[in-house]
Amino acid sequence: MHMMGAPIDYAILIVYFVGILAFGAYFARFTKSTQDFFFGGQRFSWWLIAASLVATGIGSYSFLKYAQTGFTSGLSSTMTYLNDWFMIPLFMFGWLPIIYFSRIKSIPEYFDRRFDRRTRLVATIFTLLYLVGYIGLNFYLMGLAIKSLMGVEMWIAIPIVAIISAIYVTTGGQTAVIFTDLIQGAFLYIAGAVLLIYGLTHIGGISEWWANLDVAHRLPFPGFNRPAEFEFTGIFWGEGIVGTLAFTFINQGFIMRYLAAKSVNEGRKTLTFNTLLLMPISAVVVGGIGWIAAAMVSKGQINTGVDAKDIFMIVSNIVTRPGIFGFVIAALTAALMSTIDTLINAVAAIGIFDIYKNYFKKEAPDKHYLKASRIVSIIATVVGLALVPVFAQSRSILQAHYTFVAIITPPMLVAIFLGVVWKRFTPKAAFWGMIIGGALILVSIFVPEIIVPIARTHGLTDGSEANIVFESVSGGPIMGPRAAYNWQEIFSEKDGAVSEYVVEYELKSSFKGDYTNSAPVYKKNETIDDVPVTRYCAPLSDLKPRDSYVFRVVNKETGAIYNAILNKGLDANKLPMIELVDSDALPKDAPGKVAKFGFKTAGDYGYFRSVFGLIVTLIACVAITFFTKPKMGIEGLTVDTILAAKRSFKGGEPNETKGGKVVLSPKIVEGEEALVRLPATAIEKLSAKPGDLLYIADKRFWLGGLRSNHIHLGEPHGEGDFIIISRKSFEDGNFIEGRPLEVEKII
Template identity: 55%
Template sequence: MTALGQPIDYLIVVAYFVGILGFGAYFGRFTKSTRDFFFGGQRFSWWLIAASLVATGIGSYSFIKYAQAGYLRGMSSTMTYLNDWFIIPLFMFGWLPIIYFARIKSVPEYFQRRFDEKTRIVATIFTLLYLVGYIGLNFYLLGTALKALLGIPISVSVPVVALISAIYVTLGGQTAVIFTDLIQGLFLYLAGAILLFLGLSYVGGFGEWWSNLDLAHRLPLPGFNRPPDFNFSAIFWGEGIAGTIAFTFINQGFIMRYLAAKSVTEGRKCLTFNTLILMPISAIVVGNVGWIAASMLAKGMTVTLADGSAVRLSQIDPKEVFVLVANVIARPGIFGFVIAALTAALMSTIDTLINACAAISIFDVYRPYIKKDASDKHYLKASRVASVLATALGLLLVPVFAGPESIFAAHYAFVSMVTPPMAVAILLGVTWKRFTPKAAFWSMIIGGVLILLSVFFPVLIKPFAWTHNISPEGGYKYFRAVYGVVVVGALAVIISRFTKPKPESELVGLTFETIQKAKELFKGGKPNEEPGQKLVRPMRIQKGSEKEIYLTQNDMNLLEAREGDLLYIADGRRWLGGLRSLHVKAGKPHDQDELVLVPEPVAKEGNLLRHRKVRIEKIM
């Protein structure tokens, strides 16, 4: 089968695969426990987490998906990237501090601590369906691109990528995921900028491009309720509920990334920067090829297929817009770089989801029900096996997403079914102490059944879609999320009124009202939140078994720290982003000027180097 591109393009793609495999595997040396494997030791700076989330977020939506949407719908394809604002405050000041300070390892674990064990089991099933399904979707998207480039079937190209992803995730865990996603994020931003520049040049410049777009393609938002498969009402509700809430509150991979931050404050900085700066940039990066293609269509330009024939854009499958248009506007070598970036975008989401599936498998299935009270070393080995199994399950789901409907429709048809029950349970669990365990359990079970019934009987969704005058064409795929939230929410409130809530003493640290108490439990004492300075000091590693470090009284005063406070010590090189660092308590002050005394076990755990200065700051 003839393929697009030139030999140099293939060489670049192969070099990328080899490089990212070696780069990711390198970080296996920093993974010594399950805490490292899943949460990176909770040590990283906000900018590193934010940069790695660029690749994770873009991979979730993909160049292919938004090129298709941009080609068919124009500038309004950016709407889904800018639809996060209304839920962000609740995550920043509610969900994030709760899961961080309560030391919650997985979303289902919250369900057990907030409700009961049987609700945790239901949450585990829903979460695994969501995550494994997302792995399958992203494998399919990647296979679509590589089929056009390499000319080989998805059944061959996808397993190769799956193998590479599984290897470096299995070896390096969350640390490998974060640092490979950092590199992959830089790759895809650079590729997006190159394509935008080359694309505008190809169609005759910015003015020519803009003049060739019709009015509908220039508008920043789609029509209120038309067309049925992409309109404002459907995208707002479908993306806002099934997309944003699911990705922010349920996606274990997303949550684990924020739990890898060195503090809640760093997590909030990351989320703010990501929402206000990186998401708008990402919307342009992933959508611009589709916008260029729309202008090319208006000018009657052609693209070259793998067999060398030239056809008009109106004759191709919109799913292939990205690869075919990129091949036309990019020169040899540049095209290979673009495909490598596309691969990076999708692999970065896949590796996050694989790591997340492994976490759920270990914390919510293997440890509580199969192998209790084993050593952490045993669970670390089991985590690596779980990563391989999650990859295999994702591969089996690829055919599910290979149907004739649009990628947008396939995405929301899947996500809208599995996320509303858990989304409602989390939101009510965090904000309403009266929400009972029985209400959580039965609203998820009954609500899940009613959502499934709506697939076979779309008329159930009609009352909700009718309020926006949405037509029944397509089975109300986008409004299934609204239907699910209303049904599950109503069940939750009604059942709560007739059942007994948990005692407030058992809800400490698990609701918005008890976050301050959660801080005390996290530290093991009353938090000291007086602002202090951040210091850079020489370090001396000494013998000892203590899990604390020792500073001078003057440095303690500068930090506004007291003995027993939680500190963060890191290699003085900020560009490492916290790779060599850890949290540790402040010990009794010493009298050796401007020197930090660090016991050997602490230095080893934090991967600190003897000849390097360290940065110290107070966490609480």
């Protein structure tokens, strides 16, 4: 065990921090305008954007969260990463070209251009609160992870990571974000692969690992509507449909990454590569440790009573060695930094484009806005840091943030989605639809019964069914309730019922006995590390959400033996611990000491709340649309008018004839105008015409477009086989004299 880390672990961390800081700060020289700061000059290659998206998509808590899910649900933990493809056509051919060609800089800006200013204001407030909250949340969760893994206090770890992230984002902007993400993404993948290899070796190889997984842990999908915390239908609708739309349509950081691509076509390459290849790999990287752990439990290498939420830490400690452990910690901080840097940059974009430029300083030189962008980046980091103690102080505030995100996401998503696909959709419908939808979701939190009709269509319960589980270990006290992950797997009708015990339960508020119920107790015997363990489970039914209950584990022959009270109510998202109140009353023939037992409801509205929000907002938006007037002059902002966006982007009729690429040496001419001229043969090979938009880049592909520029093609020249380019265009592209340039037509 090296919980606190060996010196070599800390050495690796220090080298990593210094390296990433220096690497990120290097890219400050490529940031000369707000276009560079927020969109990297729209110049990057698909593979660079894809790598950056990978690093952004994996947060430091992803390792902990998906290791836990992988442990409890097996390979189906990959489902959240593998179900995005269904909504991709709308993004690839709809939203992506709209935002790219219409030069949308922020999600709220789209609300303004497509609807009106007040809708933009609502979207700005919602998005800012969401993003800033997420900065604080990411800092907090990373601090928790580091503390649990290394014992380093949050107040030391968080500021160090925050300062490093803020320095390179503030100086290098989106370019630094993308390039550091490339390194951090590689780090994440390598760390995940190393852990997997160590884990598999520890188990005895892939065959041994596979053989020690039960069928439920091998399948690509979890149970159809169970277990409540990770069930198929909820993930399909909540993540695959609503989540994918939310991620692709209203995630400012995600959108900005695609806007940094050199062309829409390059964005499509990123999208395809990322969704079909990199996301599956990410799913393995973050969930793999959990899968290993599940097999280790099966082999008796880990106690079955282990708490699933600690599984990443436990397995990392078992399978790694000093040095590797430091590498894993560096990967966790890399995961945080690569998410935080995107959030900081996204907050700065909204701060500048939707607030500062929109309300305070409408006209100013770009250098002024660039300076302001850097200041806003620092402010975003400081505010995020200030939120850490707030989150740390109160779980209810943390929960409030999650709730807030759940409330705002479906309404914003519906408004933007209808805005994109339906020209008739009106600004008033968007505004009031969002307000009504958000209000109804808020109501559903306090009155979850209104979601029941939707949840029940997929066999989900309203929290009225549950299992209680308790266990005894011969020769010693028990360590708490079973983790929820395999209750249903272990306890079923096929296991033997314990005839002498029954669980009785009644509403706490009605002790008089107007509601009582009982359930048989089932038993399963196991041997863990040569210690016999007996587990008991009683499946309960007809429970009422948010009521309090009294439980008794009763020996039918001798009467009540343990009493417990559930005071927290049946919150489908929580796992209350119920202390037994009179354990002294244990009969001598009871199977060991029972200290406490766990309780888990079967119902979970987490995923279906988003579907509910989507439906009610959709109904409100459609209904209001038919009584209000549509907005005119929205060409280029809907899917059926993308051609108008292309014309606007190019400043002329688009040329979409497929062409080749040419490589030529540059000949620089003095001038302050953007200018590029090519020989007629080159123009013919490009299938281009004067006025077309070209992309010119340093020929070295591995630069990923770092040295490149978009320029409109001038008239052909007959001076030889080279590119005539103005000094300004050459410098804007960060080109190096003497280096050959590759040219392709964009549109």
